[in-house]
Amino acid sequence: MGITNLLGLARDALTAQGFGLDVTGQNIANASTPGYVKRTALLETRTLGTVTYGGVAVAGIGRSVDRFLDARAYDAGSFSASAHSRDNALAQVESLFNDTGGSGFADSLESLFGSFSSLATNPSDPTARAATLAYADSFAARLRQTSGQLLAQRQDLLTQAQATAAQVTDLASRIAKLNASISEAEVAGADGSDLKDQRDQLVGELAGKINIHVFTDGSGKLVIAAAGATLVEGNNAAGLSVGTSGSGAMQILVQRAGGSSIDVTAQTTAGTLGGLREARETDLVAVSQKLDQFAYDVATAINTQHAAGVGQDGLGSRNLFTLTGPAGAAASITLNAAMVGHPEYVAAASGAAELPSGSTNAIALARLADTNVMNGNTRTPIESYSDIVGDIGQRKMSSAQNVNLREAIYSQAQAMRESASGVSMDEELIALSKFQRAYEAASKLFRTADELLATLIREI
């Protein structure tokens, strides 16, 4: 132990505290950088063989991550994103069936049945007959329009899914590249913290697109499985593509480098893609089917009754609507071409005997409005329609509740993660003071050692 040793201690202390200040500075600078993980200056006592030397050495930079909390945040992010994308899709569906908001087709259904009643009141009135045809035409047009909008939305959701898949492919290849860069940096002796921050940030973004599972291989590289299939493994990345199967359903494939692909459609349960798939293949399919069934049942009941009556020419067996179905009924329904321009063919009378002012059949048509002719003769037309609206409202309501729930869980998971990895300015400001005071003390130590040495030299 000597004065020179004291100088050595002071030198080490100045270096170490300066490093601490530097790391604190980095934390303060990056307090709001997305993906930035709080750094810690790792200091340790310097050893010199077996001798107690007592110096301080810089051991490196600590990066405060907790893989478990990260994984929870990824999962929560996936579910939050899927809830959002499904909710957005359902909001559009709901807007097509919002009768209180002015859309929907309860009005055109009521108008059609109302026109049958007006016809029954005055069957020989050409105006009443023409009105019946006009309302039937607009009812059919309304169904076609709604069906067309649902179809367009289905296509739109597919396009969105394809764009998302392209983003997944891009993210996967960037993560693979960062895997390579990090391992190069570590081989070169650097710590690669900045690169890891970037990589974890990208993994977080990826989790928002599709459900993933992340783990680390033996060499410290990330391996990512997306919807159960390996997407990133070390320096290699696979791609993701979205297409349609023969039936038009969305198909999600992981494309391997060699050209082979794995179907992960059923496993895509979360992330934007999971939400888009659920909205498209579950919600929209159900709504379209219900709409088709509605169109088919109501048109078939009206057709049957209409064909039972006769027009002013005494002839019957004419349908009011032309359609195929039940599948595709809403898209195909039109006013029967033979009826177009022929209001006199509207079958208000039940037989030629009661012409021109018999209204038995028109009354029967009007009464279909309150008859169980829908859904296997269990519901009236408006009940059947209100069931569809109720179903859509229920879907949208529960999806909105799900968004709130998932959002809250995600927010909590993020808070937990940040609790381990985030920067707290309070902490950093205290650390700043701590290192500053320690640096000042180290300077004082140096001055003291220097003065001792000077005294000694003077004495000599």
Next chain:
Amino acid sequence: MRIADNTRFRNIQNQVVRAQAEHNEAARQAASGMRVGAPSDDPVAAAQALRVNHSMQRTATFRNTIGSLRGDVELAESTLAQAEDVMQRLHDIALGAGSGTLDSKEQAVLATEVAALKDQLVAFANQKGSMGYLFGGTKTATQPFTTGVGGAVSYVGDNLDRTAEVGQGVVMTVSTSGSNAFTVAGGRDVFADIDTLYSALQSGNQATIMTSVSQMESGRSQILAARADAGIKVARLDTADATHEQAAVTLATQQHGLIEIDPAQAYSRLAQKQSQLEAAVSVSKNLLDTLASTTAGLR
């Protein structure tokens, strides 16, 4: 738990955003007066509102039907009342002539009056309403009673009823049968009987005139029966309309309760959400100030 700065900022942001969303929804309800603006606001109420709206529409339809039919049924009744008066006069003529105190000249004058009364009756029987001939059954476009070359009146209408739905499942006959009122289908062929009276007056056939007295009386009661029938229909339509009028009020109240919001409730909720939003903003401001002062204090 250690609270990172990012967590704090995000929490502040979330709180303000949530308060804003709730305030926005309260403002929408207050401005539109609608509690249910979209099916997802209350799926059960939205679906039920559609069914209630359907009942309202149907009720309005029934009232329209009643409104447009009532006039014709009433006209049928008053026309038959006038026809009844004509029959009364014919009955009086037959009775007067049958007493045997009139000479042939006076009887000829009466015969002329009978002929005129018959024309009047034919005109009544061919009365038109807003939807065509009233007494032709479903043949509303064709004049139901036609006078032939020899003066004989024949009926070319049918004996079918015109019906209308005036309430859910309530289908009633709204036409008044001309064949029942004036032809043999109702008992006696009124016009043929008048012709018989006319000929008897001209020829002075006292026995036939005596028979005509009771025939005119049967004809009158035949028309009276048809008139009473029309009167009952008017009453039925009025009753149905009154029922629908009441139902419309009840349904409107029900609809209001399902999807609309009481203005007082809407405004008080808006005020509440407004103060919540202000509180969230002021708390956020406070937190941000605290963060800033920590930084300042350690400077």
